Amino acid sequence: MKQLNEFIYQKSGPLTDELALAPSALGILPQRLLPDSAAPMVCGFCSTGCSLDVHLKDGIPVNLTPTKGCPVNTGEACPKGWEALAPLKAFDRATTPYMRKGHGRLEPVNWDAALRIFAGRFKDIQSRHGNDSVAFLSTGQIPTEEMAFLGALAKFGMGLVHGDGNTRQCMATSVVAYKQAFGFDAPPYTYQDFEESDCLVFIGANPCIAHPIMWQRVCRNKNKPELIVIDPRKTETAMAATRHYALKPKSDLVLLYGLAHILIKRNWIDEHYINAHTSGFEGFREHVESFTPFYVSAATSLSVFQIQELANLIHRGKRVSLWWTMGVNQGHEAVRTAQAIVNLALMTGNIGRPGTGANSITGQCNAMGSRLFSNTTNLLGGHDFGNLKHRRKIASLLNIDEARIPARNSLAYNQIIEQIALGKIKGLWIIATNPAHSWIGQQEFRHILKQLEFLVVQDMYHTTQTAQMADLILPAAGWGEKEGTMINSERRMGILRKVAKAPGQALADFAIFKLIAHYWGCGEMFKAWQTPEAVFHILKEISRGTPCDFTGIRDYAMIEAQGGIQWPFPQGQVPQENQRRLFSDGKFFTGDGKARFIFEAPRPVLEDVCNQYPFVLLTGRGTSAQWHTQTRTAKSALLRAMYPQDIYAEINPEDACGLGIRDGQWVYVSTRRAEIKVRALVMPSVAQGHIFVPMHYEAANHLTLPSFDPYSHQPSYKMAAARLAKAPYYYA
Amino acid sequence: MSPYRALRPLKGIFFVEHKMADEDILIHQALEDQRDMTAVEDFAFKHDFKQLPSGESSYxxxxxxxxxxxxxxxxxxxxxxxxxxxxxxxxxxxxxxxxxxxxxxxxxxxxxxxxxxxxxxxxxxxxxxxxxxxxxxxxxxxxxxxxxxxxxxxxxxxxxxxxxxxxxxxxxxxxxxxxxxxxxxxxxxxxxxxxxxxxxxxxxxxxxxxxxxxxxxxxxxxxxxxxxxxxxxxxxxxxxxxxxxxxxxxxxxxxxxxxxxxxSFEPQHPHLPLVVMLVLTQLSVGAFFMEWLVNRAVEDSLRALLMPAHVFTALALGFLALAASIFHLGRPLYAFRAVLGLKTSWLSREILAFGVFAFLAFVYAAHTRQVLAKPSLQGDILAGSVVAVGVFAVFASIMVYRDTHRVLWDTPMTTFKFFMTTAILGTATVMAVSLNACAGYSPGYFIYTVQAVGVPLAGMVMALTSMKIIVEVLLFSHVRDSRMTALKKSMMLMSGPLRVWTAQRFIYGIAGGIVMPVLFLALHVYWTPVWTLAWVSLMAAMTVAAEFMERYLFFRAVIPLKMPH
Known part of the structure; x- marks a missing residue:
């Protein structure tokens, strides 16, 4: 009878049990996926460096939750973090090396053949065109140990001179700005500062979407802080802020000098701090003399009142912190803009104290590791290729012939591309980045790439736009399939663990480098580089005595036990505070220990709007569910549902009305480089005369203009002149 | 896009000379290391995973x-x-x-x-x-x-x-x-x-x-x-x-x-089993109704010829409709549970109503011979209840959709569409079946049937179809609404991404429901029986196809209610 009853009306059973929950040490979880152990590890997307617990059942990762009690993310994560396991299971993982064969098709080959071709081709090119005719482009997405291995192998082992990372596209400006101003590439803050500040100024930063877990810290701020956003767009952060100053694109440098002007005029500066800890202020005072509120108002399209109000807010704040991201870094005069922010912090004494600082929010998960150890434009550990003493130090620590270390700096990313265009560089090795999508002025770049004699792409997927152009693809293991450390935005080292099997013959980049060293014939040089942790100890030694000294870290286990450790952490230091900031003693890393005021007259943009192209084209992050060129985030069905599938452009309602464009309609956006078709998103997020196109869609960089900051060589993605027209039909 | 370039031939000298075995071992070792997961044991932490951690939840x-x-x-x-x-x-x-x-x-x-x-x-x-x-x-x-x-x-x-x-x-x-x-x-x-x-x-x-x-x-x-x-x-x-x-x-x-x-709104799921179910149940109900009308009007000998064909066709298509609806279910095995919700659910009521309809129709079909032999009150009651229950079932179908509060499926529109479909397809089917049923008999019978059944029914098909199509065409004026109403969006979908289906709907509808009946009325006296049969059969097929398209669009062009997205 009961059975019959259940057949007709069944309140529980196998389908209900599928979704049953059960308690576990990690909280209440799906019973079906109840873990028997878990591994905490640092997330592999952005630079926040959240810790994620990967749930393991019978040694297989089955689920993931953010680590509770971790000092970075305190149990939270953004959608990318929650979905971090999904990209590993994608169908288009590269599971074997591929080589371009006779008909131009990429065909699977074995590792031996791939590595022979790798070494053979590159050596052949070098023998004909010189050692510097082969270069590499790397990434901010692999662990520090792998970056160091790549840099050392390429430069000391293979004799390459030029190599750069995609960090050029995001962080190069901050690197140069900090180095010149502080004497070392040293973001001074700790995330606790978000909570301790009483006035937070975000310049060209959208943490709500780009760094949601940092914004969480802002929300926890108990001081009822003033949240100020300086951004041409009404971003999600601008919406959540207490004040938004929507200035004209690329007028930020003028605004910052204007603020300095007012602060000086009203004597709202910290004379004592300036005298004791900085140099170059007098010159700066003179420099900003001419940036009167009226002049600045005209240049920024903010009112005089707004500018004065902003200066006043900075003055009134007891703990003012200034934060910047890509809106500043990706500009034609980005370094000086970042330094203008540094200047504001210095002149008001807002540095070195809790809740203060001139703080660059980093982009990629290991951009900070790349900045110190990628051995591209810096010699390992923030050293200088041009400095004989540095070369000697590194040579002796690595036990290699000093002559193997090039005495000149690498060319920057854009210069490497120029050299390819000029036919000087003939071979290129690209690791874990997708420039055929992401590089500015993409089509020209693709055209240049075709001039190479040999292109190797090392990636998790054989389907990236760049991999599809390669002559040789080396299949790489991804996040969660290998180990190492990464350094987050607040200089905190976190651990990456191998919890999943890589598919097919994919290998950790570390293992690939080891094999290449052997096939190249320089395996002997890297005898000591057996495991990532061994390399970690080598890097530790390299850091000894430098500002980023982390010789006090015993091993990986210690990093894990502490929930990450911030550099500096010299030998002998006891792990006490888990939130440490720099410069509390007012001593900087320059020769005289003083921070520098650095400034320069603003320059016009390379391509301003005109009658023919009356719109300013802005690009940037779309949603928190999208990452860079989407090679990973697009692999998650869940994340895919969180952003528009079609490329779109945000258009101001007034502009749309004038052109007869309706929301959702297809429109053409064109610049002098290309014309693309996008869906109109008629939204007041952009000001009149501006168009915003998210960078995650391949066509976005057809439009952008290759223009670079002269000091950091970072591309200026956020300014191009564009035209807008509606497509003839609603459903084109 | 392929950047294929012919690579320079390589000479072996650039390869580092090792013994083959060296590389094999190295690569093998690298792959083994990559697959080795024993380290997990060292770093993964274990707790009693069956118990919640002690301490207050921070939430x-x-x-x-x-x-x-x-x-x-x-x-x-x-x-x-x-x-x-x-x-x-x-x-x-x-x-x-x-x-x-x-x-x-x-x-x-x-x-x-x-x-x-x-x-x-x-x-x-x-x-x-x-x-x-x-x-x-x-x-x-x-x-x-x-x-x-x-x-x-x-x-x-x-x-x-x-x-x-x-x-x-x-x-x-x-x-x-x-x-x-x-x-x-x-x-x-x-x-x-x-x-x-x-x-x-x-x-x-x-x-x-x-x-x-x-x-x-x-x-x-x-x-x-x-x-x-x-x-x-x-x-x-x-x-x-x-x-x-x-x-x-x-x-x-x-x-x-x-x-x-x-x-940005997109065509919705077509729910094909439901399209088939709705169109064919309505056809079946309409056919039973028309059968009842026609067979009471014609003389006995002709009725003996027509009625079994009518009833069998209507019954067969009705059963086909109900069978199709099963394919809509994720767990068809448990379909019988569908009457539990009778108290609140129009879907339950619809299912039950069609169930009763099918049962009565089956009883009616089984008794066709008796009904024919001796017209009786019981026979009329049976026929009447088949039609009555069928009409109620179609009404329940209407309620199923209007109960969703979706604009395209509101009461007037859905009522009009469903009952018009019932009438048009019932008429067209009975007309085609009638002529087919008596085609094999004497030419006199055939000509008589064409005159007595074919001509009035063709006129009805034409009038009904014209009405339905005019109303459907008029809806397209909503494309010009100044506000983005749900109806406007539906019509934009039908004239945009769904235009291929929309075009077919009107082409089949106008051809099968208007042009072909008109030509039939005007020219049938000149046609041979074979030609007439072919014409009428094609006409019925076209009207059915037209209604399938209409119902397909009914599902695809609807704008579902949802939170702003």
Whole structure:
């Protein structure tokens, strides 16, 4: 009878049990996926460096939750973090090396053949065109140990001179700005500062979407802080802020000098701090003399009142912190803009104290590791290729012939591309980045790439736009399939663990480098580089005595036990505070220990709007569910549902009305480089005369203009002149 | 795009000379190392994974301290000012509930507009609103929904579900999600399993900004002022389901704010089994009705010829329709449960009505011989009840769709369409079957049938089809509406991405329902019987095809109700 009853009306059973929950040490979880152990590890997307617990059942990762009690993310994560396991299971993982064969098709080959071709081709090119005719482009997405291995192998082992990372596209400006101003590439803050500040100024930063877990810290701020956003767009952060100053694109440098002007005029500066800890202020005072509120108002399209109000807010704040991201870094005069922010912090004494600082929010998960150890434009550990003493130090620590270390700096990313265009560089090795999508002025770049004699792409997927152009693809293991450390935005080292099997013959980049060293014939040089942790100890030694000294870290286990450790952490230091900031003693890393005021007259943009192209084209992050060129985030069905599938452009309602464009309609956006078709998103997020196109869609960089900051060589993605027209039909 | 270039031939000298075995060992070792997972043992931490960690949950302040008292229930409360649109809640729901790869019970939309001359944009996170009068529950034909009397949580009984997906059509907030693999629907249960042990639901705990919380609400307050709940521009008006989620904000959200999805709308799922089921059940009901009309008008000998053919065709197509509807279910084995919801669900009523209709039709068909032999009152009652129950069943179909509150499926439009389809297809079918049935007999019979049955029915088909098509064409004037109404969107879909189907609908409809009957009326006297038969059969086929297209578009062009997305 009961059975019959259940057949007709069944309140529980196998389908209900599928979704049953059960308690576990990690909280209440799906019973079906109840873990028997878990591994905490640092997330592999952005630079926040959240810790994620990967749930393991019978040694297989089955689920993931953010680590509770971790000092970075305190149990939270953004959608990318929650979905971090999904990209590993994608169908288009590269599971074997591929080589371009006779008909131009990429065909699977074995590792031996791939590595022979790798070494053979590159050596052949070098023998004909010189050692510097082969270069590499790397990434901010692999662990520090792998970056160091790549840099050392390429430069000391293979004799390459030029190599750069995609960090050029995001962080190069901050690197140069900090180095010149502080004497070392040293973001001074700790995330606790978000909570301790009483006035937070975000310049060209959208943490709500780009760094949601940092914004969480802002929300926890108990001081009822003033949240100020300086951004041409009404971003999600601008919406959540207490004040938004929507200035004209690329007028930020003028605004910052204007603020300095007012602060000086009203004597709202910290004379004592300036005298004791900085140099170059007098010159700066003179420099900003001419940036009167009226002049600045005209240049920024903010009112005089707004500018004065902003200066006043900075003055009134007891703990003012200034934060910047890509809106500043990706500009034609980005370094000086970042330094203008540094200047504001210095002149008001807002540095070195809790809740203060001139703080660059980093982009990629290991951009900070790349900045110190990628051995591209810096010699390992923030050293200088041009400095004989540095070369000697590194040579002796690595036990290699000093002559193997090039005495000149690498060319920057854009210069490497120029050299390819000029036919000087003939071979290129690209690791874990997708420039055929992401590089500015993409089509020209693709055209240049075709001039190479040999292109190797090392990636998790054989389907990236760049991999599809390669002559040789080396299949790489991804996040969660290998180990190492990464350094987050607040200089905190976190651990990456191998919890999943890589598919097919994919290998950790570390293992690939080891094999290449052997096939190249320089395996002997890297005898000591057996495991990532061994390399970690080598890097530790390299850091000894430098500002980023982390010789006090015993091993990986210690990093894990502490929930990450911030550099500096010299030998002998006891792990006490888990939130440490720099410069509390007012001593900087320059020769005289003083921070520098650095400034320069603003320059016009390379391509301003005109009658023919009356719109300013802005690009940037779309949603928190999208990452860079989407090679990973697009692999998650869940994340895919969180952003528009079609490329779109945000258009101001007034502009749309004038052109007869309706929301959702297809429109053409064109610049002098290309014309693309996008869906109109008629939204007041952009000001009149501006168009915003998210960078995650391949066509976005057809439009952008290759223009670079002269000091950091970072591309200026956020300014191009564009035209807008509606497509003839609603459903084109 | 292939950047293929002919590579220079390589000479072996560039290879480093090793013994082959060296490389093999190295590569083998590298692959082995990569596959070796023993290190996990060293770093993965183990706890007693069967027990919750001791210590207070840090999310306690986000859930009520007590369980709901009388007149109260749990409800979501969202502080919009804290929501930045990061969507962590969406992914957390997925991971912490162990859902399918693409499944989640929460979504985040974005509305925007201008208020006090300033642009306003607002992300809106939404899951199930755990309504007081859940449309999903009332619509469910198998009683697979329960509203918990204490907590007020609207819970879906996964094992009772037959996968008819009617709740998806019924919910004005697009909450229930169909799981194709399992053939059932899933939905948010407010993580009641967590709340029971004082843990916060996944979305609540995952929000970095503490924008979501669970509160206790007075159900009387919801009934008193339903508009205070889910008070979001663009959110469907749902005073008939009484949702309980409260959205708080200090901002002014102007009523004319629009959402991202207001502009991009896509064709919906076609639900092909339902298309077949609706069109053929209506054909069957219409055919029984026309059979009854025609066979009472013709003389006995002709009736003896026509009636079995009529009844058999109507019955066969009716059964085919009901068989097709089974394919719509995720778990057809349990289809019989579908009458449990009779008290509240029009779908149950529809299913039962068609069941009775099929039964009576079958009895009627079985007794055709007796009815023919000796006309009696019982015979008339049987025939009448087949038609009456059939008409009620079509009415129930209408109610099934109008009950979803979707604009394209409103009462007048759906009533008109469904009954017109019934009439047109019933007429066209009976006409074609009549002529086919007597084709093999004497030429006199045939000519008589053409005159007595064919001509009036052709006229009817033409008139009815003309009416239906005119009304459907007139609807396209909504394309020019100044506001983006649901009807405008539907018509834009039909004239846009669905235009191929729309064109077919009108081509078949006009050809089969108007041009062919007119030509038949004008020219049939000149035609040979074979030609006439072919013509009439094709005409019927075209009208059926036209109605299939109409019904296909009925499903595809509808704009579902949902939260702004």
């Amino acid at each position: 306690k302040q986000l859930i009520p301290k007590t369980t709901p008292g009388p007149g109260q229930q749990y409800a979501f409360e969202v502080n919009l000012d804290q929501c930045t649109g990061c969507k962590a809640c969406v992914t957390a729901c997925h991971n912490e509930n162990g859902l399918e790869e693409d499944e989640t019970w929460r979504s985040v939309g974005l509305i925007h507009g201008v208020s006090a001359d300033k642009p306003v944009m607002q992300h809106v996170t939404g899951a199930c609103h755990h309504c007081l009068e859940p449309a999903c529950m009332h619509g469910c034909p198998v009683k697979a929904y329960e509203k918990d009397p204490v907590t007020g949580v609207v819970k879906h009984l996964d094992d009772q579900c037959i996968g008819c997906q009617y709740c998806i059509l019924k919910c004005p907030y697009d909450v229930p999600k169909y799981n194709k693999k399992k053939g059932i629907v899933h939905k948010c249960d407010m993580c009641i399993g967590r709340l029971k042990v004082d843990e916060a639901p996944a979305c609540v705990r995952a929000c970095p900004n503490e924008a979501i919380r669970i509160t206790l609400i007075e159900t009387a307050a919801v009934r008193q002022d339903p508009s205070a709940f889910v008070k979001i521009p663009q959110a469907p008006n749902s005073d008939y389901t009484l949702p309980t989620t409260r959205y708080l904000t200090r901002k002014k959200l102007a009523a004319d704010m629009t959402s991202i999805n207001a502009a």
